[in-house]
Structures are given as structure tokens and as C-alpha cells.
Amino acid sequence: MIETTARPARRESAHFEIGYTRYLDPDGKLVAPLPPGLADPVRAIALYSALVRARSFDQKAVAMQRTGRLGTYASSLGQEAVAVGAASAMRPEDVFVPSFREHAGQLVRGVTPRELFLYWGGDERGNDFSGPREDLPNCVPIGSHAAHAAGVALAFRLRREPRAVVAIFGDGATSKGDVAEAFNFAGVWKLPVVFVISNNQWAISVPRRNQSAAETLAQKAIAAGIPGEQVDGNDVFAVHAAVAAALERARAGGGTSVIEAVTYRLGDHTTADDASRYRNDAEVKAHWQEEPIKRLEAYLVALGRWGKDDQERLLQETKAEIDAASAAYLATAPQALATIFDFTYANMPADLQRQKDGALASAATTPVKG
Amino acid sequence: MSEINLVQAVNLALARAMADDEKVLVLGQDIGINGGVFRATDGLLKRFGEDRVRDTPLAEAMIGGISIGLALQGFRPVAEIQFSGFIYPCIDQLANHASRFRTRTRGRLSCPMVLRAPCSGGTKALEHHSESNEAMFTNIPGLRVVIPSSPKMAYGLLLAAIRDPDPVVFLEPTRLYRAVSEEVVDDGTALPLDRCFVRREGTDLTLIAWGAMVREALESAQQLEARGVSAEVIDVATLKPLDEATLVASVQKTGRCVIVQEAPLSGGYGGEIAARIADGAFSSLLAPIQRVTGYDTVMPLSRLEQIYLPKAASVTTAAERAMVYA
Numbered sequence: 001m002i003e004t005t006a007r008p009a010r011r012e013s014a015h016f017e018i019g020y021t022r023y024l025d026p027d028g029k030l031v032a033p034l035p036p037g038l039a040d041p042v043r044a045i046a047l048y049s050a051l052v053r054a055r056s057f058d059q060k061a062v063a064m065q066r067t068g069r070l071g072t073y074a075s076s077l078g079q080e081a082v083a084v085g086a087a088s089a090m091r092p093e094d095v096f097v098p099s100f101r102e103h104a105g106q107l108v109r110g111v112t113p114r115e116l117f118l119y120w121g122g123d124e125r126g127n128d129f130s131g132p133r134e135d136l137p138n139c140v141p142i143g144s145h146a147a148h149a150a151g152v153a154l155a156f157r158l159r160r161e162p163r164a165v166v167a168i169f170g171d172g173a174t175s176k177g178d179v180a181e182a183f184n185f186a187g188v189w190k191l192p193v194v195f196v197i198s199n200n201q202w203a204i205s206v207p208r209r210n211q212s213a214a215e216t217l218a219q220k221a222i223a224a225g226i227p228g229e230q231v232d233g234n235d236v237f238a239v240h241a242a243v244a245a246a247l248e249r250a251r252a253g254g255g256t257s258v259i260e261a262v263t264y265r266l267g268d269h270t271t272a273d274d275a276s277r278y279r280n281d282a283e284v285k286a287h288w289q290e291e292p293i294k295r296l297e298a299y300l301v302a303l304g305r306w307g308k309d310d311q312e313r314l315l316q317e318t319k320a321e322i323d324a325a326s327a328a329y330l331a332t333a334p335q336a337l338a339t340i341f342d343f344t345y346a347n348m349p350a351d352l353q354r355q356k357d358g359a360l361a362s363a364a365t366t367p368v369k370g
Numbered sequence: 371m372s373e374i375n376l377v378q379a380v381n382l383a384l385a386r387a388m389a390d391d392e393k394v395l396v397l398g399q400d401i402g403i404n405g406g407v408f409r410a411t412d413g414l415l416k417r418f419g420e421d422r423v424r425d426t427p428l429a430e431a432m433i434g435g436i437s438i439g440l441a442l443q444g445f446r447p448v449a450e451i452q453f454s455g456f457i458y459p460c461i462d463q464l465a466n467h468a469s470r471f472r473t474r475t476r477g478r479l480s481c482p483m484v485l486r487a488p489c490s491g492g493t494k495a496l497e498h499h500s501e502s503n504e505a506m507f508t509n510i511p512g513l514r515v516v517i518p519s520s521p522k523m524a525y526g527l528l529l530a531a532i533r534d535p536d537p538v539v540f541l542e543p544t545r546l547y548r549a550v551s552e553e554v555v556d557d558g559t560a561l562p563l564d565r566c567f568v569r570r571e572g573t574d575l576t577l578i579a580w581g582a583m584v585r586e587a588l589e590s591a592q593q594l595e596a597r598g599v600s601a602e603v604i605d606v607a608t609l610k611p612l613d614e615a616t617l618v619a620s621v622q623k624t625g626r627c628v629i630v631q632e633a634p635l636s637g638g639y640g641g642e643i644a645a646r647i648a649d650g651a652f653s654s655l656l657a658p659i660q661r662v663t664g665y666d667t668v669m670p671l672s673r674l675e676q677i678y679l680p681k682a683a684s685v686t687t688a689a690e691r692a693m694v695y696a
Contacts, residue, residue: 151439
């Protein structure tokens with residue numbers, strides 16, 4: 001039997017604390033002075049417009065899925081401020097490495113709504129971004145893209161480029177070895193990467209409390225020797241400011257950061273999910289009071305910088321853009337059958353060419369519906 | 371010019387590729403100051419520096435994932451997984467990511483990377499250090515799977531793998547690392563990928579093998595010659611994509627074939643080759659296609675591993691079985 005009482009007095013060998021930042025409370029009141037860049041109402045209006053645009057895309061995408069014109073879709077309803085705040089803090093030459101629920105950030109980065117509709121409508125050309133050519137397409141397997149973010153950041157380091165990477169994944173992803181390993185590698189090599197945990201409280205049906213016994217997910221960074229912090233993920237100012245500071249540090253050679261943005265998934269996991277099976281309406285209703293758009297609107301209105309006319313104009317413009325993108329997607333003919341073969345290798349192997357020839361010959365006799 | 375063994379040929383090809391192209395990097399566990407547990411990267415750190423020769427923390431999945439990020443950015447990483455028995459955590463990165471970026475982005479992004487791993491048995495190594503798991507990689511579209519069988523093949527194929535614009539799994543049979551030496555000209559000439567290599571010509575029967583089994587096949591061909599049977603020996607070398615034409619043409623000529631694989635029987639790559647030959651050379655076949663393989667067992671520990679490993683004698687027995695058919 002071990003005599004636990006006989007152990008000598010211990011000294012503290014490590015110590016940490018996790019900070020939580022919020023500027024804008026759920027009612028749209030500032031609870032702390034904004035950093036100079038964000039205090040500019042023009043900047044705030046741009047962020048607000050990006051949030052509205054993302055939600056408008058989301059609503060259209062869900063409506064299209066419900067009417068059979070889009071595939072299974074993962075809505076980001078309620079958590080748009082995480083991706084918008086992070087992506088808006090990046091420079092064009094940085095690289096964005098998103099998971100599959102971060103189209104709000106992809107839109108900010110310059111991925112077009114038509115490209116996003118194409119992707120979610122089952123067309124790989126949606127990932128051939130005309131804008132941010134080096135951004136990664138979204139990652140469906142959970143958390144494995146954290147490694148790619150570290151690898152891209154290592155490339156920047158090796159070329160001595162003042163660029164950085166932002167990767168986003170969810171609370172569920174932090175349970176995976178991939179994320180722990182990526183934190184660890186990035187920490188050892190001081191890589192210029194910002195890992196943003198979009199903690200929306202739910203990994204499909206598994207709530208945050210059943211995902212990890214850790215008090216915060218941000219503290220997982222501490223174990224890898226990198227700073228971790230929490231921000232209010234429904235406060236786009238807080239996300240933007242934290243990511244901007246982390247990016248600045250990364251570019252200056254200061255290494256990696258982890259930012260846990262605490263938000264809430266107001267929608268189902270995807271259009272194939274029914275969240276009422278595992279969480280109650282009262283919880284969702286309560287979180288609607290904290291969503292990111294309403295509070296920023298209230299802030300802008302209180303500033304005297306946003307009125308009914310502005311709101312109507314923005315909604316109209318956004319709707320027109322998204323509707324046009326959706327129409328453009330629907331008018332895009334499916335890819336030719338040959339394309340499923342053509343991008344498997346850079347140089348077409350004879351063995352695959354034979355399979356392609358066979359597929360083309362059989363398609364010539366039995367046309368495939370697009 | 372001096373003769374070198376297979377692991378020295380790997381080293382020579384790495385050094386040549388790094389000297390030719392500054393985008394080529396090597397990374398992995400213990401590959402820096404230690405030069406790799408088999409010394410495949412010996413001397414590279416000193417010659418090319420820490421930026422290009424990088425010891426990683428111990429995490430196979432991340433070695434694959436980091437290589438993907440580097441490759442997406444235009445580098446040509448050559449990563450070492452210490453043994454193919456430890457490659458499994460990395461398969462997610464290969465199957466879900468490295469092999470798919472070109473397709474997923476319609477050519478916008480791609481992964482020119484090589485994952486090297488020592489493989490196969492016969493060196494009395496520890497548990498998990500003697501695996502022949504090549505077949506599982508051949509079922510992943512977008513990957514190339516290459517296994518050299520000699521120093522010359524290792525040099526030429528590794529150069530080809532590094533220069534190829536797509537991800538390559540490059541498996542090196544540990545048993546061959548120091549088994550034979552031959553003259554290898556370090557002139558930077560790569561061997562073609564997607565090609566089987568006829569290592570010995572013959573007329574009565576075709577022996578098909580890859581990796582360490584090529585030696586057994588060649589030895590068997592000698593035994594058969596003494597018995598009046600002329601055996602052709604083909605080294606598959608690049609398993610994926612497969613050069614079916616060379617295999618089928620050979621069996622059309624000889625009418626008989628024995629496929630030799632160290633991996634377990636079921637689901638092994640020999641089954642794929644047998645199906646291709648049955649289809650492509652059906653009317654030429656004079657005897658059922660024979661397979662000599664490992665067993666559907668866990669790779670035994672060192673005291674029994676020789677019982678597991680296919681040998682030239684069993685290849686010869688299978689060949690004689692085929693020769694019985696008129």
C-alpha cells in the first residue's frame with residue numbers, strides 16, 4: 001500500500017490561466033473599449049455586412065436543400081461571427097484552412113457564393129476557388145486539417161515569408177489526436193498558425209460536457225506550450241481582435257496560438273440531422289438571445305450609424321447577390337464524365353486510361369443523368 | 371566506381387534529389403543527426419542543413435499531414451515512417467487527403483510527396499517491424515505504390531517518386547537493405563513509374579514478384595533452369611498504377627505463371643494480378659495461375675518468421691505444379 005501522506009511538500013512546476021475576452025454583450029453594449037481599428041464604424045459595418053451575407057447564404061442553401069436543389073448542407077446559423085471574425089483578420093496572402101461549417105469565413109476570403117453552391121451541390125469545381133488560390137477546400141473529416149495548417153505554416157517559415165495560417169475546427173475536433181499532434185508540432189517549431197476552436201457546444205448529438213473534462217478547450221494549447229485563450233465567439237469584435245493579435249505575433253516569429261471561440265450551433269448539425277432528438281427547444285431559444293448579428297445591429301443602431309433604410313438596402317443587395325449566385329450554380333451544366341478520371345493523377349496512367357475509355361464507351365450507350 | 375547496397379542507394383537518391391531541387395526536403399523521426407534508424411538519411415543533415423532535414427516529434431499521422439501542407443505549398447517532402455508497421459495512423463492522411471487534393475480542387479492544389487517506409491520481414495526484428503502491408507495502399511485512388519528490389523531499382527525509382535507530381539508510398543524491404551551490393555551510377559537518371567520490369571527472360575513460365583520476393587523468384591528461376599524449365603521473372607516494382615500490359619504479354623507468351631508475395635494470401639495484391647492475367651491472358655493459359663504467399667496469420671516473431679516467409683523452393687514447387695499441365 002502506498003502511504004500518500006508520506007509525500008514531501010511539492011513546489012508548483014507549472015501554472016496557467018485562461019482569459020476570456022468580450023467587447024460586445026448580447027444586448028449590443030460595449031463592455032470594454034474597442035481596439036482602434038474596430039472602433040471605426042465603417043469597419044463595424046463591414047463586419048456586420050459579412051455576417052448578414054453569410055446568414056443569407058446559409059438560409060438560401062438550406063432552402064435549396066429542402067427543395068432538392070442542393071446536397072446535404074451544414075449550416076453555420078448562429079456561429080457566423082467565429083469565421084467572419086477570424087477571416088477578416090487575415091491578409092490576402094495568408095492561408096485559410098477551414099472545416100466544413102466555415103463558409104462564412106470562406107466568403108470573407110473571396111470564395112464566391114456560386115463556388116460554395118457548386119461545392120455543396122456536388123461539383124468539385126466549387127473548390128477551384130477563383131479568389132484565394134492557396135486556401136484549402138473545407139475539411140470534412142474532423143480535425144485532420146489541423147496537420148495541413150501546420151504544414152503550410154512550416155512552408156512559410158522555410159521561405160521566411162511573413163505569412164500565417166488560420167485553421168478552424170469544432171469542439172469535437174479537440175478530442176482527436178490530430179489536433180493534439182498539430183498543437184504539439186506547431187508549438188515545437190513555433191509555426192505561424194492560429195488554431196481557432198469554434199466551440200458551438202455540440203458535436204452532432206454529443207454536448208461539450210461529454211466531449212472533454214477540461215474546463216476550457218483553450219487550455220489544451222497550454223499542454224503544447226502555446227498560449228490559449230477564450231473569446232466570446234458571438235462577438236465578432238472579440239474574435240477579430242484575438243485572431244488579429246495572434247496573426248501579428250505569428251508573423252513576427254512569435255509562434256502559434258489557440259483561440260477558443262465560445263458560440264452556439266442554433267441549427268441542426270446538417271440538413272440530414274434532426275437536433276430535436278437530442279436537445280431541447282428551451283436551450284436553443286435561450287441561445288437565440290446571444291446570437292451575433294442582433295447584438296452588432298443593436299450596437300450600430302445605438303451608434304447612430306445604422307437605420308431601417310441601411311438594413312433594407314443591405315438585405316436587398318445580399319439577397320440579390322445570393323439569388324444570382326444560386327441561379328448561376330443551377331445554370332451550370334454538370335462536369336463531363338471524363339473529369340472523374342482526369343484529376344486522379346497529373347499524368348494519366350495507362351491503367352486508368354483504360355478504365356476511362358471503358359466508362360466513356362459505356363456512357364455512350366447508356367447516357368447518365370446529370 | 372564502388373558497389374553500394376540498397377539503403378546506400380536510397381541515401382544516394384535522396385542526396386541527388388536534394389542537390390538537384392531545393393524544394394526537396396526530408397523529414398521524419400530520427401532522420402537528422404541520427405541519420406535514420408537504417409541510416410537512409412545519413413549525412414544529409416550535415417550537407418543540407420536543418421531546414422531541409424527535419425527531425426519531427428513522434429507522431430506518424432502528423433508526419434503525413436505536415437508533408438501534405440508542405441506539398442500543397444510547392445515543396446517536395448520525402449517523409450520517413452520508421453517502419454511500415456507504424457504507418458497506420460498516417461493512412462487517414464493518405465487516403466482522405468494526400469491522394470484527393472488534386473481531384474477535390476480540380477487540379478488547383480496537389481500533393482507531390484513521398485512517404486518512405488521500411489517493410490517486410492526476415493531480419494529478426496521486433497514485433498510490428500516486419501509487415502508487408504502494400505496491398506492496402508493499392509486500393510487508394512490517387513496514390514502510387516512503389517517497392518524496389520535492388521540498389522539500382524531503389525535509386526532510379528526513388529528519384530522518379532520524388533519527381534512525380536503525385537503522392538507516392540515507397541516501401542523498402544529491410545531484408546534487402548544490406549543483402550546485396552551492385553554498381554549504381556549516380557547520374558540522376560530516374561526509372562519509369564507505372565512499369566513492370568522484366569528481370570530475366572524465359573519461355574515456359576512467368577514468375578511475378580515484387581520487393582524481397584524478387585530475389586526468391588530469381589533464385590527459383592535458376593533452380594528451374596537446372597530442371598530444364600525456362601522461367602521469365604518480372605519485378606512488378608510499381609504496384610499502383612499497375613503495368614498490366616507487360617504482365618499479360620509475358621503470360622500470353624509463356625502460358626503459365628506463379629505470383630509470389632510475402633504478404634498474407636487473402637486480399638493480397640497477388641489476387642489483383644491473378645485477376646488481370648485471368649482476364650487478359652485467358653486463352654493463353656495452359657495451367658491455373660499459382661500463388662505463393664505468406665499465410666493469413668499475424669507475422670510470427672523472429673524464431674518462426676522463416677517458416678512464414680515464402681522461399682525460392684516453394685516458388686519452384688508451385689512452378690513445377692504449373693508445368694504438370696501440358
